[in-house]
Amino acid sequence: MNLTLKIWRQKDSKTKGQMVDYKVTDISEHMSFLEMMDVLNEQLVNSGDEPIAFDHDCREGICGMCSMYINGEAHGPDRGVTTCQLHMRMFKDGDTITIEPWRAKAFPVIKDLVVDRMSFERIQQAGAYISVNTSGNTQDANSLPISKHAADEAMDAATCIGCGACVATCKNSSAMLFVGAKVSQYALLPQGQVEAVDRVKNMVAQMDLEGFGNCTNTGACEIECPKGISLENIARMNREFLKASLKG
Amino acid sequence: MSGFFTSSIGRKYAMALSAFFLMFFLIMHVALNAVSLFSEDAFNQASHFMGTNPLIQFLMQPILMIGVVFHFVMGFILEAKNRSARVVSYAKNNGAANSTWMSRNMIYSGLFILIFLVIHFLDFWIPEINTKYIVGDMSGLHEGSFRYYHELQLKFIPIWRVALYCIGFVFLALHLLHGFDSAFQSLGANNKYTKGLKGFGKAYAILIPLVFIIIALFHHFNH
Ligand code: HEM
Numbered sequence: 001m002n003l004t005l006k007i008w009r010q011k012d013s014k015t016k017g018q019m020v021d022y023k024v025t026d027i028s029e030h031m032s033f034l035e036m037m038d039v040l041n042e043q044l045v046n047s048g049d050e051p052i053a054f055d056h057d058c059r060e061g062i063c064g065m066c067s068m069y070i071n072g073e074a075h076g077p078d079r080g081v082t083t084c085q086l087h088m089r090m091f092k093d094g095d096t097i098t099i100e101p102w103r104a105k106a107f108p109v110i111k112d113l114v115v116d117r118m119s120f121e122r123i124q125q126a127g128a129y130i131s132v133n134t135s136g137n138t139q140d141a142n143s144l145p146i147s148k149h150a151a152d153e154a155m156d157a158a159t160c161i162g163c164g165a166c167v168a169t170c171k172n173s174s175a176m177l178f179v180g181a182k183v184s185q186y187a188l189l190p191q192g193q194v195e196a197v198d199r200v201k202n203m204v205a206q207m208d209l210e211g212f213g214n215c216t217n218t219g220a221c222e223i224e225c226p227k228g229i230s231l232e233n234i235a236r237m238n239r240e241f242l243k244a245s246l247k248g
Numbered sequence: 249m250s251g252f253f254t255s256s257i258g259r260k261y262a263m264a265l266s267a268f269f270l271m272f273f274l275i276m277h278v279a280l281n282a283v284s285l286f287s288e289d290a291f292n293q294a295s296h297f298m299g300t301n302p303l304i305q306f307l308m309q310p311i312l313m314i315g316v317v318f319h320f321v322m323g324f325i326l327e328a329k330n331r332s333a334r335v336v337s338y339a340k341n342n343g344a345a346n347s348t349w350m351s352r353n354m355i356y357s358g359l360f361i362l363i364f365l366v367i368h369f370l371d372f373w374i375p376e377i378n379t380k381y382i383v384g385d386m387s388g389l390h391e392g393s394f395r396y397y398h399e400l401q402l403k404f405i406p407i408w409r410v411a412l413y414c415i416g417f418v419f420l421a422l423h424l425l426h427g428f429d430s431a432f433q434s435l436g437a438n439n440k441y442t443k444g445l446k447g448f449g450k451a452y453a454i455l456i457p458l459v460f461i462i463i464a465l466f467h468h469f470n471h
């Protein structure tokens with residue numbers, strides 16, 4: 001199929017960017033969206049132009065790098081997928097596709113479609129860990145009894161890949177789905193209890209410091225999240241935060 | 249608790265608590281007004297009680313005012329913060345793909361409610377305060393009988409006011425269609441009861457404004 005692409009081009013974080021139109025032809029419907037971008041970049045390189053910078057790594061939906069806001073939706077129109085898992089059969093011959101970087105103050109554009117998501121890393125560093133003795137006599141995790149229900153819910157929360165689609169899609173650029181998932185994955189397990197109070201307080205404090213917005217429960221994040229992280233995780237984070245604040 | 253209410257989540261708790269207070273108040277308000285559909289006498293009695301009881305006048309009324317002001321001031325603060333969290337907006341954004349119109353426009357439905365509240369205050373509250381505390385007439389009487397029901401009917405004679413009130417209530421319904429569920433989620437209440445509660449929330453969000461509308465229309469056509 002033949003497509004018109006409207007893509008955000010921006011030289012670096014300091015330069016103003018703009019939307020630029022491109023044409024691609026003979027795109028197979030079996031291609032992934034990133035393969036279509038590869039075709040375009042090959043075209044650009046061959047004609048001596050600067051290729052479009054975009055993040056990608058695993059290309060199988062597990063690293064969370066491939067951030068693209070496609071036709072007004074994070075990772076495009078499909079559900080439960082990242083951009084690398086998005087197929088071109090979701091589009092029709094002759095379509096115009098708008099491609100933008102994640103937009104959030106806490107995710108500044110580095111170049112073209114690449115954004116800086118270090119704010120997520122700093123939130124994780126603030127508390128998304130447990131302290132374990134690794135001196136050689138580490139305990140087997142299975143020695144702690146954990147209910148099936150708690151293990152399942154913790155695992156669901158832990159499937160978050162930190163892609164940032166929740167922030168990108170949220171009208172408030174709120175990171176609460178991401179932070180809710182990270183807080184939940186520890187809050188649900190016995191190993192997470194020791195540092196529970198500090199964890200949620202520090203992570204929320206860092207989230208606020210980074211300039212993410214405030215959740216208004218529109219639920220857009222849950223719909224656009226490639227891993228199906230549920231709003232229940234935000235509710236759990238809110239409860240954890242209240243509990244932690246009451247404790248001092 | 250230090251820093252709780254200046255944190256993002258603490259503000260959500262505050263917002264939700266003020267919203268719960270307002271939603272509870274709405275039930276009281278609509279119940280009292282609905283009395284006017286059935287009995288002029290009972291409505292007059294109830295109005296006189298509410299209007300002259302010191303506990304209601306000097307404790308409940310100020311709390312209500314603080315609640316309303318807190319709610320919309322907090323709403324504006326959160327909206328401003330949220331807007332500043334995205335400096336460059338999307339060239340193309342398909343909000344309808346993943347969220348309801350109501351959830352994305354709380355600030356606008358809220359603003360219309362605020363405008364309505366100002367008009368509502370000018371219509372009922374200011375004249376009431378004037379009669380009772382400026383003129384000093386606490387009797388509740390007008391030419392020998394209770395004035396409340398009569399005054400209510402007079403207010404709803406002009407069709408423009410009826411229309412204005414109806415529009416205000418439609419915005420209230422839109423605000424509550426998202427707000428009711430949202431308030432529970434903000435307090436961290438998301439569990440096996442949430443699904444059932446959503447049904448109740450829809451009913452609440454539509455029924456309460458609908459009864460207000462019925463009352464306005466009733467008095468327009470029955471004076
Ligand atoms: C005075 C004008 C008002 C304004 C400007 C206003 C504005 C807002 C805003 C901006 C929000 C935040 C959006 C969100 O959290 O999703 C909100 C939430 C809410 N409002 Fe209002 N509002 C007003 C009046 C009312 C009234 C009269 C009621 C109901 C009785 C009400 C009920 C709610 C509820 C239930 C929420 C959800 C609370 C939450 O999510 O935590 N609001 N309002």
Ligand code: SF4
Nearest residue numbers: 160161163164166225
């Ligand atoms: S919660 Fe979902 S959308 Fe948000 S960062 Fe994690 S995987 Fe991505």
Ligand code: FES
Nearest residue numbers: 059063064066084
């Ligand atoms: S490139 Fe790894 S998730 Fe898409």
